Amino acid sequence: MTEREKMLAGQLYDCGDSELLTQWHKAKDLVRDYNQTDSADSGKKEKILNELLGKKGRNLWITAPFFVDYGNNIYFGNNCEVNMNCTFLDDNIIRIGDNALIAPNVQIYTAFHPTNAFDRFGEPKEDGSFEFCKTQTAPVTIGDHVWIGGGAIIMPGVTIGNNVVIGAGSVVTRDIPDNTIAYGSPCRVMRENK
Secondary structure, three states: OOHHHHHHHOOOEEOOOHHHHHHHHHHHHHHHHHHHOOOOOHHHHHHHHHHHOOEOOOOOEEOOOEEEOOOOOEEEOOOOEEOOOEEEEOOOOEEEOOOOEEOOOOEEEOEEOOOOHHHHHOOOOOOOOOOOOEEEEOOEEEOOOOEEOOOOEEOOOOEEOOOOEEOOOOEEOOOEOOOEEEEEOOEEEEEEOO
16 A cells, blocks of 8 residues: 555654655645646636545636645635635545635644654654654535634534534534524534524
8 A cells, every 4th residue: 555545544644755856846846836826817826726635626816825735635626715725634535615714824634643642753863863744534525505703723523514604713623514504613613504
């Protein structure tokens, strides 16, 4: 099993693997180019996003700056907007449905590390240095017609249902069901969204 296969399966993997680092550097270069593209140059931005993302639907709007780990694990539906300064750590799949609105400074994480330091780094080398930190992942799924408020953090393994509003500044640590408004740290359902 390759390190990428382990990564997508949620197993401990080595993010210093050469295949993963190659994709990571490619994504960083593409994101740099995207973030430096003239705001009105929709053709160039479209070309970069087609190369960067796993899939994108029609009418995707991402305001720069935008940050990713690999890019190719991010899947957008139709009519989505991502506002400025969002970070998507797509070490596993991030799937976003149709008509999603993602406010500024939203962070979506699929990666996490063992809590035990030895499990994260292993034995030090003879020179005292360590290997890359060991990592695990869990996918994030965001349904259709979802609005995620500014500064929200979506943790690994979370599924957000359809027609959901996540309040600004929320930390989403567990699944949020369809047709609800949820907020807080940790985020919890506060009422129905009719």
